[in-house]
Amino acid sequence: MSGPGVVSRHVSVVIATSPDAVYDFAADPENLPRWAAGLARADVKVRGDELVAQSPMGEVTVRFVPRNPYGVLDHAVTLPSGTTVDNPLRVVAHPDGAEVVFTVRQIELTDDEFARDCRLVEEDLERLRRILEGGRP
Secondary structure, three states: OOOOOOOOOEEEEEEEEOOOHHHHHHHHHHHHHHOOHHHHHHHEEOOOEEEEEEEEEEEEEEOOOOOOOOOOOOOOOOOOOOOOEEEOEEEEEOOOOOEEEEEEEOOOOOHOOOOOOOHHHHHHHHHHHHHHOOOOO
């Protein structure tokens, strides 16, 4: 096997509220523009079982796994280039409430772009934390 392949980085935040509350909020497509700025800058349109969003990269389609009792919010994002990126996203119980873990993968990105994407995910998760802990987005 040659080279490291696709690089992944796990970005997480602990939110002082129940995992169910975090999951319910994050799973609602209407809430995406409030906290997931890296994915949706404006209202999200529902088209069948896909969401269509205007992102910083252009129009993307997003398909989440079905709602489930396990805190899994994995979603596939089809970029304007046609590439589909699978994004693991989990809400898990934590002693202080809930932990949200997003796996960022370096696909079609330079090292600088990957670092930028990781920072954007950190900002999105921090925004989610502030909203759910009663602060301002």
